[in-house]
Amino acid sequence: MAGLQILDVETAQMVESVCDTLVPGSARVKPAVYIDALLARMDDGTRTAVVDSFTTLAGAELAEHAGTPGFLHVRALAIEAFYSDFVAPGVDAVGAWEEIDFNTPLATRLAKDWSYLGIS
Numbered sequence: 347m348a349g350l351q352i353l354d355v356e357t358a359q360m361v362e363s364v365c366d367t368l369v370p371g372s373a374r375v376k377p378a379v380y381i382d383a384l385l386a387r388m389d390d391g392t393r394t395a396v397v398d399s400f401t402t403l404a405g406a407e408l409a410e411h412a413g414t415p416g417f418l419h420v421r422a423l424a425i426e427a428f429y430s431d432f433v434a435p436g437v438d439a440v441g442a443w444e445e446i447d448f449n450t451p452l453a454t455r456l457a458k459d460w461s462y463l464g465i466s
Contacts, residue, residue, distance in 0.1 A: 349379060349435065351386040351464060357397065358382065360404045365424040367408065375441060376434035377427035383463035384423065396423070431458060435466060 350358055358378035365381070366373035385393050399416030411417040431441040431448075443453060460466070 349465065350382050352393065353378060353382045353385065353397075357400075361400050364400050364403050364420060365427060367403075368421050368424040369428045371445075372424065372428040372442075374437070374439040375428060375432060376437050377424060377432070379434040379465060380427040380430070380432045380460075380463070381423050383460070383465050386464065396420070432460065 353361060361378040361381055362373045362376065365377040369377075385396060388396065395416070396419060399420045402416055403411060403420055408417070429442045431443040433439055433441045443449070
């Protein structure tokens, strides 16, 4: 996965697997690229806690973790990564807005720019 700032490829794949479990179909837009960019802007303690939460949820029975702070944080990141209409650069996929038919006049005029996250 090109352009990662914090995650290694193996961890990014694990993050995408967890995201796809929580938001089915989201892996196609490469949410790990978005989450990696957010992780790069977190302090070390928060970053470590988030990655640990993803690791805990990977392959786990999610019902056992539902409601825990780690689960809630990871779920929020997975939802944000997909429903913000992010699609990683170079990925040939449609974003969530097209999938859910979010096409209000204002939404269709938005030019999404992820450069503030270091994603170009």
